[in-house]
């Protein structure tokens with residue numbers, strides 16, 4: 001009973017920590033999960049390739065929740081291998097959870113699709129991962145915004161209070177320039193009270209996103225949350241005039257600008273002078289998939 005699946009990371013349009021409503025879009029950076037189930041094994045053991053001390057609670061909870069709901073409480077092993085840096089604001093936890101849920105469903109022989117007649121719909125599968133993330137304590141709101149963007153691809157707008165999908169559209173830009181400084185910021189440690197103080201700007205950014213103006217939604221969001229969480233706004237100021245939108249991604253520290261390849265090349269010349277890594281990636285129409 002083996003299964004493999006892959007899910008993309010994502011960037012933020014609107015951070016849900018202020019109002020519970022959020023928006024995110026899929027990036028072409030993937031996490032792969034390999035699951036082996038054994039009806040005779042008790043418990044689930046997780047490993048993260050290249051991170052022997054990484055916290056495997058999330059992926060173990062994902063397998064347990066899937067076999068508890070769709071299987072017969074099999075035990076087994078899960079391993080992830082990821083291109084998405086952890087705790088950098090690029091939704092490594094959503095990608096790991098989605099890939100693990102799909103790999104486990106595949107190991108159980110269940111079909112997952114964006115189709116009400118499938119054994120399990122992609123949105124249902126996504127909600128299983130979100131519940132596991134809450135249980136593992138790696139999220140504040142459950143982050144259904146990030147998880148749905150990773151699972152469904154394109155861009156989504158959600159209400160994380162009840163894991164409700166408000167909108168899902170194709171990517172609003174072809175490319176994203178991602179600057180990741182050397183430090184890390186775990187979402188579970190984020191100052192949620194500071195985020196709530198910028199709720200009026202988060203609500204405005206959500207309105208813009210629901211109107212389809214994702215680029216400006218990102219920029220409004222980025223200025224507000226950078227100020228609230230104490231991240232510099234100069235990367236956004238350097239990029240704003242030459243891209244479609246730019247924002248602190250999630251609770252940081254990465255900053256993501258979106259637009260066409262040529263405009264982002266200009267932004268890259270400025271961001272390359274900063275510490276850390278800058279990379280140009282494509283946005284993604286396709287979400288998570290079974291391999």
Ligand SMILES: Nc1ncnc2c1ncn2[C@@H]1O[C@H](COP(=O)(O)OP(=O)(O)O)[C@@H](O)[C@H]1O
Nearest residue numbers: 055080082087088089090091092093096186187
């Ligand atoms: N490849 C992975 N395999 C297993 N768990 C992962 C992986 N990547 C991230 N996680 C889990 O997600 C946590 C980081 O989540 P979070 O702070 O929300 O960062 P991000 O913004 O990247 O999602 C990690 O501590 C770990 O529990």
Ligand SMILES: O=C(O)C1=C[C@@H](OP(=O)(O)O)[C@@H](O)[C@H](O)C1
Nearest residue numbers: 016022089139140141187250251
């Ligand atoms: O934990 C959470 O509830 C959230 C964490 C943030 O993302 P990161 O995990 O990228 O910091 C944020 O963007 C998202 O809307 C909600």
